[in-house]
Amino acid sequence: MVTQARxxxxxTFSGRLLDYVTPAFGTLLVVLLLVWxxxxxxxxxxxxxxxxxIGLTNGAIYGLVALGYSLVYGILELINFAHGDVFMLxxxxxxxxxxxxxxxxxxxxxxxxxxxxxxxxVMAFCAAINTTIExxxxxxxxxxxxxxxxxxxxxxxxxxxxxxxxxxxxxPTSVDSILPRGEVFTIxxxxxxxxxxxxxxxxxxxxxxxxxxxxxxxxxxxxxxTAQDRDASAMMGINVNRTISFTFxxxxxxAGAAGLLYALYITNxxxxxxxxxxxxxxxxxxxxxxxxxxxxxxxGLVIAMIESFNNGLGWATPGSDWTQxxxxxxxxxxxxxxxxxxxxERTPEGG
Numbered sequence: 001m002v003t004q005a006r007x008x009x010x011x012t013f014s015g016r017l018l019d020y021v022t023p024a025f026g027t028l029l030v031v032l033l034l035v036w037x038x039x040x041x042x043x044x045x046x047x048x049x050x051x052x053x054i055g056l057t058n059g060a061i062y063g064l065v066a067l068g069y070s071l072v073y074g075i076l077e078l079i080n081f082a083h084g085d086v087f088m089l090x091x092x093x094x095x096x097x098x099x100x101x102x103x104x105x106x107x108x109x110x111x112x113x114x115x116x117x118x119x120x121x122v123m124a125f126c127a128a129i130n131t132t133i134e135x136x137x138x139x140x141x142x143x144x145x146x147x148x149x150x151x152x153x154x155x156x157x158x159x160x161x162x163x164x165x166x167x168x169x170x171x172p173t174s175v176d177s178i179l180p181r182g183e184v185f186t187i188x189x190x191x192x193x194x195x196x197x198x199x200x201x202x203x204x205x206x207x208x209x210x211x212x213x214x215x216x217x218x219x220x221x222x223x224x225x226t227a228q229d230r231d232a233s234a235m236m237g238i239n240v241n242r243t244i245s246f247t248f249x250x251x252x253x254x255a256g257a258a259g260l261l262y263a264l265y266i267t268n269x270x271x272x273x274x275x276x277x278x279x280x281x282x283x284x285x286x287x288x289x290x291x292x293x294x295x296x297x298x299x300g301l302v303i304a305m306i307e308s309f310n311n312g313l314g315w316a317t318p319g320s321d322w323t324q325x326x327x328x329x330x331x332x333x334x335x336x337x338x339x340x341x342x343x344x345e346r347t348p349e350g351g
Contacts, residue, residue, distance in 0.1 A: 005215040031050030038314045049188035055308035057196040060203035065281035066259035068251035074291035075247045077225040082133055084278015085160035086252055090126040090259025091269035092168055095175045103177035123256040130252025131245055164271035172268040179264050200260050207297055285329045289341030
């Protein structure tokens with residue numbers, strides 16, 4: 001009996017060269033970035049600290065939206081491009097509630113009770129929208145070629161944008177400033193205010209609770225099993241449809257929470273804001289490692305810092321006109337050189 005020996009891959013010269021060039025290129029980029037940041041810190045320390053605090057706050061919002069992308073991709077390997085628009089509709093609902101409740105000028109227990117009530121309402125609202133999208137648009141395409149659900153997701157994004165356009169119009173919708181803006185502490189002569197701290201105080205517990213839910217609860221185990229193998233999960237008694245719907249419900253609730261924080265912190269929402277911020281949040285999810293929850297928040301912080309520093313620093317800075325190009329150039333570099341992201345794990349399928 002003759003057996004055929006398995007042919008082992010033979011490393012080529014170009015392959016060996018690439019193994020050396022890639023780490024060297026990445027190291028060079030990091031060194032240049034650190035030099036650029038160091039020089040700007042020395043030249044304008046106060047401006048550097050101010051931009052750092054802005055990036056930290058914006059990164060927390062990006063991270064919340066990116067968590068929704070990671071949850072859905074982790075279980076379905078679907079990029080839900082409508083997720084950013086669900087977030088935008090949540091922000092518009094918050095703007096409507098703030099105006100309807102007449103919260104401008106209020107403070108104390110009553111204000112925080114109303115903010116908590118708005119949080120519950122907007123999370124339920126966005127969770128219901130996201131779950132309905134999964135039921136109506138994605139479920140029947142679950143076994144279709146990957147291009148079909150991707151195009152459907154883009155179509156749902158435009159549908160939600162047009163709903164917002166009819167609802168609030170093309171102009172930005174203003175939101176009354178109701179968050180406290182007093183000084184918490186000062187760093188380098190720059191004050192850090194309560195409205196920025198509130199965003200961080202919300203994002204960190206949400207990430208911890210979400211990780212505990214996915215890793216420790218029965219529903220979280222069902223989500224992880226479904227992400228691993230849907231057919232095997234169904235044979236083990238897991239209701240796959242209910243598990244996927246729960247994932248969309250959870251992602252929608254996170255989008256609603258991010259919409260509330262964004263509306264109250266930025267104090268205006270536009271009908272196409274979800275598409276723009278959704279692309280940034282998706283990039284953040286890829287940078288951190290899509291499917292990895294802490295990676296989504298880390299990616300959000302990285303992207304927000306780059307955006308903030310590029311928009312505000314003076315020495316050798318391309319300027320705000322180049323911000324979007326730089327962000328998506330980083331996305332391409334990550335996909336080429338480290339497709340699993342900063343915190344993702346390299347798999348045989350993913351390379």
